[in-house]
Amino acid sequence: MNLPAPVLVTRTGSIRTLTLNRPHHRNALDPELIDALAAAVTEAEQDPHTRCLVLAGAGKSFCAGADLRYFLSLADTPGGPTQFLRRVSAVVTRLETSRLPVVAALHGHAVAGGLELALACDVVVAADTTLIGDGHIRNNLLPAAGSSVRLPRKIGDSTARWLALTGQLVPAQRLATTGWLHAVVPAEEVQACARAAAMELAEAGGPAQTAFKALLHTLTTMDESQGLARELADFEQHWNTNDVPASLTAFLQRRSA
Numbered sequence: 001m002n003l004p005a006p007v008l009v010t011r012t013g014s015i016r017t018l019t020l021n022r023p024h025h026r027n028a029l030d031p032e033l034i035d036a037l038a039a040a041v042t043e044a045e046q047d048p049h050t051r052c053l054v055l056a057g058a059g060k061s062f063c064a065g066a067d068l069r070y071f072l073s074l075a076d077t078p079g080g081p082t083q084f085l086r087r088v089s090a091v092v093t094r095l096e097t098s099r100l101p102v103v104a105a106l107h108g109h110a111v112a113g114g115l116e117l118a119l120a121c122d123v124v125v126a127a128d129t130t131l132i133g134d135g136h137i138r139n140n141l142l143p144a145a146g147s148s149v150r151l152p153r154k155i156g157d158s159t160a161r162w163l164a165l166t167g168q169l170v171p172a173q174r175l176a177t178t179g180w181l182h183a184v185v186p187a188e189e190v191q192a193c194a195r196a197a198a199m200e201l202a203e204a205g206g207p208a209q210t211a212f213k214a215l216l217h218t219l220t221t222m223d224e225s226q227g228l229a230r231e232l233a234d235f236e237q238h239w240n241t242n243d244v245p246a247s248l249t250a251f252l253q254r255r256s257a
Contacts, residue, residue: 007036008058009043014051014202015195016044023059028067029088029113038091045099051205052198055095055121056105056191063114065135068248075245082236085144088113089228092145096120097217099210101201105194107187111135111169116145119154122213123201124180125194126172127187133169140247144235149227153220154180 008019018040020027027033044050057063066081066088074081095102095117104110104121112135118124126132134151136143152160155178163170172184185193201209238244 005036006030006033007040009040011050012195014049014205015054015198016047016050016052017054017056018044020055020057020063023057025067026061026064026109027057027059027114028064028070030067030070031084031087034084034087034091038087038094041091041094041098050100051202053095053098053100053102054105054194054198055102055117056194057107057114059108061108061114062104062106062110062130063117064109065112065114068139068252072245072248072252079236080239080244082144082232082239085232085235088116089145089232092116092120093228096146096150096221097214099213101198101205101209101213103182103194103198103201105190106130106132106172107190109169112141112143112147113145116143116147116150119146119150123182123197125183125185125190125197126175126181127190128171128173128184129187130172131169132172132175133167134163135167135169137165138167139251140242140244142231142235142238144232146228146231148231149224154178 004021006021008021010017018037020033022028022033044053071081101123102121104118104124106118106124106126107130110118110130110132115132115134134143134147151164155175159178172181175181176184182197183193
């Protein structure tokens with residue numbers, strides 16, 4: 001039996017769309033999806049005809065974060081899910097540092113790891129019905145793929161602290177004034193809006209754009225590597241010293257009920 005590809009890749013002209021494809025799990029991140037996303041980014045970067053990426057999600061959500069059931073399967077292993085999260089963090093950073101501009105098209109939920117993916121993209125458009133938030137502390141977790149580093153930089157320190165320390169999910173419209181979201185549009189328009197933004201970026205593509213993106217990353221993230229390493233270290237310590245699996249089990253049981 002052939003399982004559906006965890007990431008669907010489509011190309012229209014110079015724009016390549018990478019669609020997270022675990023719709024029945026709200027595109028929760030697991031090893032297969034992360035490996036497929038990494039491979040898709042590599043393939044796109046090696047294609048001289050691709051000038052912009054769109055990152056989207058199949059089904060009802062963009063991405064609701066990491067697969068908590070997979071986390072629980074690692075509860076009795078040394079370090080828990082830390083090694084997996086190193087791979088997630090690396091892929092998220094790949095998007096941020098890719099030579100290609102990346103547009104995120106958010107709908108449904110962009111939470112925890114889903115938010116971290118979006119924060120790494122150059123341009124973000126969102127359906128007005130999208131719920132966005134960090135959400136980690138609601139499940140007794142800490143972020144490990146860049147939220148603590150990128151969230152304050154992208155949406156401002158005060159709003160970032162509110163989302164981080166409450167775990168709240170807020171409608172996209174509430175973040176419209178932060179400057180992070182390029183556009184907030186009706187749900188039926190989000191894909192067209194993302195493609196339009198991607199087309200503008202593709203038309204401006206070339207050596208100068210590539211160099212400018214690299215320069216922006218260098219100048220705005222000089223201490224980011226240290227922050228990302230600290231984030232992962234704190235996740236591992238928290239996982240090892242708190243009963244996180246019990247919290248995840250309770251959450252999954254409530255959701256099933």
